[in-house]
Amino acid sequence: MPIRPHQVQAVPKPLVEGLEKLRQDLDIPEDFSPEVHDAARHAASNPRFPELDRTDLEFVTVDPEGSRDLDQAVFIEATETGFTVWYAIADVAAFVNPGDAIDVEAHVRGQTLYGPHQRTPLHPPELSEDAASLLENETRPAVLWQLTLDATGHQTARTVQRALVRSRAQLTYREVQEALDHGTASESLQLLKTVGQLREQIEHERGGVSLQIPEQEVETTNGEWHIVHRSALPVEGWNAQISLLTGMAAAEIMLEAGVGLLRTLPPADNASLRKLRETAKALRIEWPSEMDYPEFVRTLDPERPDHAAMLYSCTLLFRGAGYLGFNGETPENAQHAALATHYAHVTAPLRRLVDRYASEVCLAVSAGELVPEWVTAALPQLPKEMEASNRKASAYERGIVNMVETFMLSPHVGQEFTGTVVEVDETGEKGRFIIRKPAVEAGIKGVDLPFGQEIRVRLVAAETGNGQSRFELLQPSELAPSSSTGSSGAASVGSTSTTER
Template sequence: MPHRPLSLHAPRGSIAADELREGIDALLVEHEGEVPLRFPAEVLAAAEEAAARTAPSGPRSDRTDRTAVPFVTLDPADSTDLDQAMHLERTEDGYRVLYAIADVPFFVDLDGPLDAEARRRGQTLYLPDRRIPLHPEMLSDSVASLLPEQTTPAFVWVLDLDQDGAMRGIDLERALVRSVQKLAYDAVQEELDRGEGHPMMRLLQEIGALRIALEAQRGGASLNVPEQEVVAENGGVRLQWRHPHPIEDANAQISLMTGMAAAQLMLEHGAGILRTMPPAEQTAVDRFRRQSEALGHPWPEQQSYGEHLRSLDWRDPVHLALLNQATSLFRGASYAAFTTASEVPEDPVQAAIAAPYAHATAPLRRLVDRFVLLVCHAHVRGEAPRPPLLEALRVIPEAMQATAAQAGGLERAALELVEVAALAAWEGEIFEATVIERREASEPENGSGSPTRVEVQLIEPPVTAWVEMDAAAGEVVRVRLASVEREARRAEFVAAEGEGS
């Protein structure tokens, strides 16, 4: 059985939903001017006009009619901004994947009001109690979304795979599609665990496993860590661990494969935007190897770091500490745009994926994907991307980096707010926690220094904290929640009596 999301809060740890809303409202006021909260009138007017458009079809249209194909979507149960729909089938010598992606460019004109606003936002922002969307919801949650029983314009990737799951054919078309069913991760996994489920989900499992094996062969890696999740329940919300289901990993492999196909097209034709990440610096690799040895889970010389990370289980305290330290191997992610063959990055490989890669599957929620889709479609048709599109490629990476930094800061502050509010019920209590990092005391400089401290991961509730004490990474210690300051969004933990001395 897969690991199920585990609730780690007693009823007294619940946070009233209205209290959370008030806190997030105040947080947004603090960040006013940094993150766009409302759409200007001219943007909403443009969205209304775009929503009334009808995608061309018929013999004279260059848009393929795929409405007879029974596409399905797979997302969290409450999602309405559905970027992707899939149809999977077995062929005589492998598999065919039809992967429909919302045709946002049909609704968002290049250099129009919607485009300008999307460049200002960069991405949909997800906070514990709300979304701040990239596009007006009349588009992202309605006519542009691949909702069931709705004919929708889409880009359709046609990916042919061999019996091992390797890509051997890539095509991309603009089409009309019609999803027949909206599937949800939790329900799908429960059915699969019973040996039942939608036939296409069983095929997705099969293809996903093949793609995961190929990822391991080429040296790709991912961090197998759970997520913090804020869950609404009985008028309140609480924090819990959530570990992605196996079917989510399989679904992610389809998206990764599509991003690799997009990167291949753009590299072959000399124009596009790649998602890049440099290889881990040797000093970071050596440091992580020493940490693995010190914590009693050595990293064999002949084993790739992807294989080593896949061997770690976050529920083991030692492994949890190692997974935290492994983040040092996944740094420097960026975007690289090029408009001619001479500008192609010297090393286009995204190190964690171990292959060239591009963001190409979430245009409702991420700015860059819209431009990647347009460029790839031009390449497939044997056409040069239009000059305005090439000009846009040069500025999109900067827009993505800037907006990601702003969004990340707000998301972290919102999570801190929820964590502190949840912890208030446990003030004064003692918890077991795993040390995931240790920082040595620093010598006083200009009258100030810092004592030895450690970062710990609590299991119940799922929060991290820095504590002034001394302990080795991977060690299980006891800490006491000394104080909680809600308005300052700060909780202070100290070593429990007899610990860290």
Template sequence: MRQRRLRTPQASTDVSDHKGPLESAFHSLRDELKLAADYPADAVREAEQAIGDVPLPDRDETGVPFFTIDPSGSMDLDQAMFLERDGEGYRVRYAIADVPAYVRPGGALDAEVRRRGQTIYFPDARIPLHPAVLSEDAVSLLPDQVRSAYVWDFRLDAAGEVSAFEVYRAQVKSVQRYDYQQVQSDVDAGTAPEGVVLLQEIGEKRIALERSRGGANLPMPDQEVTVEDGHYQMQLRPPVPSEDWNAQISLMTGMAAADLMLRAKVGILRTMPAPDEKALATFRRQAQALGVEWQKGQTYGDLLRSLDRDNGSHLALIYSATALFRGAGYTPFDGEVPKHTEQAAVAAPYAHVTAPLRRLVDRFGLVICEAVSSGTEIPAWAREALADLPDIMKSSDTLAGAAERGCVDAVEAALLSDQVGNTFDAVVVDERGDDDVLVQLTEIPVIAVCQGDAELGSQVGVTVVSADIKARKVEFSLA
């Protein structure tokens, strides 16, 4: 499932000096959210000691030419992959950074990581889950570096279905790093290497399987913040297909992790209930009101895939569809399978295990899955943490969401700070109470609340009433 998100530059973990009003707004937001840029010294010392003390696994797969795909400039590389043909099917090896080996349970680093929950991104800096000596160096799957990893070894049939898999720790080495645009350009030009060609082939087959399961993606355009000549800019950017192909490998791994956990009756799932009949009926009425045809027998997931972000009515319906993707959370269990196991957007049981450098819960899931796969004892520290993880992750998700919203508001205010009194074309994408609507400007990538009343999907003119960077607030009224 994909929802709109803020994409920021891959800034370093060092917080920038206050160079202008926008950087000051980011700094103030971090202060408000109590997000400390500095990592505690005792936790860093513990991480540095682990780098020297942790031995590499005995199993050696450094001869396998793994490659990574991440946003340009990323240093915290969680995943690397190698794909090859296997008879009429495929073999996929998916290496995940071995974070558990470097975090001593009960130590200062473990305590700090649990307090943080996840990496939080700002346009000018990152507040990392782990200290940079781990996340950007010793544990990151950087090219030409031997690393310890959890390797998910999949066999797929000709349709892309998983026929067998196992998880083991091994030494790995990435030989090539790509970004999404590079992968897409190589594929489009017909110059992609075999592994990337197979990523497209397998990814598209997995997308077809997702559709047949009833899975759904919400095709919200991302708000992407970029820096050019020292100035921040923002644009709405639809994801390129290579991101979906890459995501399918991660989704496949998360589904396999859930399978292992459910078989062993211990673990933590990422769950989300299916939309109820009332929500679906409301969404169907919204589609009808906006003139969007919902064919008989068509699932809401297929309808969403058919929508055109450049069509005002379709865009309004995409925003309305957010009501169908609510209630996501983490469900721990030990000894008995939970009543609700499915992540409705994935249309299958699913667990987070592919981003341990950036998300706390994945570290525990990896350890549990490797133990179940190998038939060894699950570490007590991993089982004991399960009950606490949902609250930790909920709290960090709330914090990350507040940071993202605040950054978007600040950048939008900066974009419009010299446009007060000017009028822009916009599309009404949602209703917010009796006297307000949510509009998306068509000339610049701003989405904001506007005073006034207008029909969903309609084209309107909106006037900038005020734009305050420090307060991170923009006010519009209908022209």
């Protein structure tokens, strides 16, 4: 996610027109209709509470700072044979009825869209940021997963049912990381680290892989907008492993029942793998023939320019993710190749439409009941709806990042920067490069672009309104002897300074 979801700041004047045009071009609504707001207020006042009360479990939420749409709460305890992971997921179906105004609008939107200045939520804020959100010290209906693990972190049992829960604290990733680093974290959070690390090891053994590429993020601080490359904290990975564990358990339930909705990614073809090995060879990165792809990826350091270029090339194998609905027969080729297992989305129903449907399948199957007809009727269409929503979300995020990039760069037209070439086409004359600081990704044209190596470029144009910047490649003869830029190799882009470091 390249946009920080918690920032709500005034839009700088040069960006106002461009951001509004982007929203109009992508048909992104500003608000919900009065009918949907009225339905949400009524639903918030009339939830369907489950009979089971598990407010005794000491749940906490762990999210980015300032989040209000809290989908998940976690509590982990040690047992004689391993661990019990309790994972509470916001129960959207306790408020939303099939076919009502909220449900119809959710199908139009598909997911929550994030901008640095505003959210475009999947559900009205009366629900997504209030009545249905797992807020601190509030009793909420939830889909409660109980996942039993052995001492090595492997799942040995699973149950899911509706229950009332109460989060004890709303924590941020940084707060939890600092508590773990200083030894002040609760026992449950210490076990989050333990279980997270065990699950990461299991992922490695299974052949799963995660690309550790620093993401571009739009941040706003004291009214100023800028872009940074941000690497995830370790606790974010451990927390993600709990969500992945739950999604895998959900996939198992649905596959055994022969009905459900999976998140899929096709396996890499041999041609793509051969191309990656050729890329590694071109970058002079050692990739032994007996080393498989996941193990190779784990040897790469994103802070090294040549390794960063290799990691960007590896994204080739992550393309083609989608959803697969099925009812009546077990689907073939339904694995998520990056995870090397079957997987389903069930842990973010406030922000993603499919999760509510997949959760309802799991609840019905686990209770020995028929899957509701409103769920099975939607299974054929949901993958198409989510595909359209994902395209819109990607275009929106990329459009915002492009505009903020040009906004930051616009005062520095004519200045020089150092970047790393991370992509080159077949001709060798067109590619993409990244600048570490400011965190910019851009296209470049030139002869024999040096893939995986640093280049010196000059900013020729930066048009904030349409989010387009243009750089030209500098030849060695154009470089001044005094143009050294130290460790960052980039001009400093801030609100007042234009001095090179």
